[in-house]
Every structure is written in structure tokens, then in C-alpha cells.
Amino acid sequence: MKFPSHDHDSAPEASKPLLEQSQKAFGRLPGLHKVLAESPQAYEGYQVLHKLFTETEFDAEELTVVWQAINVEHACHYCVPAHTGIAKMMKVSDDITEALRNETPLPSAKLEALRTFTVQMVRTRGNVTEAQMQAFFDAGYGHRAVLDVILGLAQKTMSNYVNHVAQTPVDEVFQPLAWTRSETPLEV
Helix, strand or coil, X not given: CCXXXXXXXXXXXXXHHHHHHHHHHHCCCCHHHHHHCCCHHHHHHHHHHHHHHHCCCXXXXXXXXXXXXXXXXXXXXXXXXXXXXXXXXXXXXXXXXXHHHHCCCCCCHHHHHHHHHHHHHHHHCCCCCHHHHHHHHHCCCCHHHHHHHHHHHHHHHHHHHHHHHHCCCCCHHHHHHCCCCCCCCCCC
16 A cells, blocks of 8 residues: 655645755655655654764764664665765765675774674664674674664664655665665675
């Protein structure tokens, strides 16, 4: 069943200010936001989680690693291309972006540890082992980073699941960055 995709005219009244914020921020209305507008609370929740995650201690590369590790693990047809474009805007190295998209080794051990831990969190639904947690700490991350990965996971689970059920079309601006998952998922 096709999900509604709203604009300023068709959106519920409570979603209109959120759509205006998105229009100002992006210069257009992203497809995900058009779908989220059906539920003002879901839309606002997603926006708040996004804002909070970008305010963590993670730098642009680390934010991208968490976002894309989750997007790829969830095989999100919409979010992988979108975050490829966002990574470019954030001036994240193409080497990092391509390694994330293709599930190949990242250029630094610390970033690889972040991706590995993030994927482990997704696959185990948060039930990581002590050894997995220790490996993350040994890479230079601490307890706060664990909680911040969970915050990023909350944000991306919302968007990935919405895009799955709504089959959100990839925004025209990101269509050249289309993605499909490799035959062999990342071993962690």
C-alpha cells in the first residue's frame, strides 16, 4: 500500500513547521521527510534524534561511519545514497564512503573498530559481548561513545524502517549515488 508523500499543502497542520524547517535546511523537501510528515510526532522525533546525534563528540567521519554502517546493515536503498551525498557535503573522504558502501576495510583501525562495533550492535540488538565491548574500548572509545552509537542507531532505525515500509523513492539529487548491497556482507 502506497504511503502518503506530503508537501506544504497536503501535510497535517502540525507537520507544516517541520516541513518548513526541512525546506530551509535542504533547499528542497527530502522524500523521507515527506513521508514522515504523515505523523508529526514521528517526524519531530526523527528530527530531534538527528540533531542530538550530530551534537555528540563524534567528528564528521565518525558520524558517517555510524550512519552508513547502520544504513548498509539494514540495506536501506534510500539512506545509503543520501548519506553518500551528505558525506560529500561534510567533506568526508571518498575512501571512507566507498569502504562503507562496499563493506571493505576502512582506512584507519579506529574507524574500522567503530564500524565493527556499530554493526555488532545492530546484529545482536544491543547484546554485544564483553569481548566486543572491550575491543571497542581498546580502539580508543569509551562508555559515552557506546551510548552515542545507540543514539545513532535509534535515528537510523527510524529512517531505515520508514524507507523500507514506504518504499521511499531516492531523491533525484541522490539518484546518481544509487546503491545495492554486495553479495557478501561484512564479517564482524
